[in-house]
Amino acid sequence: MYVAGRMLLAGWKIVYAGDAACRHSHNYTVGEEFRRYFDVGVFQGREGWIKASFGGAGGEGLRFVKSELKFVGVGRAYLWPLVAIRTAAKLLGYKLGQKESSIPLSWKKKLSMYRGFWSGPYADAHANTSRTGQADAR
Template sequence: MKNITVVVPTYNGGALWKESARRLAEQVPRPFRVKVIDSSSRDDTRETAQNFHFEVEKIDQKDFDHGGTRSYALKDIETEFVVFLTQDALLEGADAVSSLVSILENDSEIVCAYGRQLPHLDANPLASHARYSNYHTNSYVTHIAADFPNGFKKSFFSNSFSVYRLDFLRSIGGFPEHLILGEDACVAAKALIHNKKVAYVADAQVKHSHNYSVFQEFKRYFDIGVFHSTQSWMLKELGAVEGEGVKFAMDQLSYLYIRGNYRWILPSAFTSIAKYTGYKLGTIHKILGVGISRRLSMYKSYWNRV
């Protein structure tokens, strides 16, 4: 584990961060380096990190960038592997980090991997379905010519719980800066294009989910639409994403019906419409302009630099 540095970007982490930090500190075997990059939290987030003897670096909130901040964290890291965790992800089991990293240790062609995300205990049925739909029980290793996953889904990746070979990250210049989201998927796509392998490790698990409202889902998918339109090279190299939303929506309705969550069927339908509408508007954000786009977006600070 001495070859690992864990990086956690934080901002007003609250009680969930306290539990996340505790679980991180209890990982075995130890020790490994934990580096917290805090965006000027106004609560006790930094104190929590310090209580667990994590390294803490404070940056200005306005300077946070999904890709740029993570690349900034790499500047003094010399370990072979770097693990990224979000402040609201709760590691499941004391060997979660070692389980994730082990797949890179066993195959030198795998340059990045991500773990399985399970719903939090308070997750509503829609949030639970999203986790079970996107994070299956079977692990996989994929490459550009692999049959599975198909097309653009090959680049599905999450920095909520992930690991990278540091030398590969540096060879591609780190994470791309000034993206509205998706810095993790971009790196996964670059790995595939460079004929490297990307892995999903179902046995390395965290609890991580969000109970988004219909409007929050609209805003999140607006940002996804912005991401896809600004990173069109990914669609060109890996394939389009058409039809995936319909499959997900229908699967969610079936999930709710089978489990007797009938009162969630209507919210599910409204949420699917909101996602579709948000995504389509996001793809035409240049026509809408910065002012309207900022109002429709979840990640509003992105638009300050457009």
């Protein structure tokens, strides 16, 4: 997302390729989903220029939940609670990640999927400063 955003801002173009294929093969547990989205929230919270430049998700979460429930269908309504739990875990992880500047480092290590990040050079970065050291456009 970081590189794609910088490329778009530098004048690169996006092309729709209808024949492109993508295969996702993660089989995350609910806890792993939470931790993954915590990390996404940290990234997007620290790199505020992305939202400022391209906008936010704007209702995509609700559309995603509807598409998930439609995919599961009425015939497998017993899976609806799991869809709700997974979605809630993602949302909570994301929102907490965006607020990471107020969370103790020891907790961040527990909440994150990539715990080693919190021992690296960017762990102490302020939530409103990008890795380039420039203030975000918030």
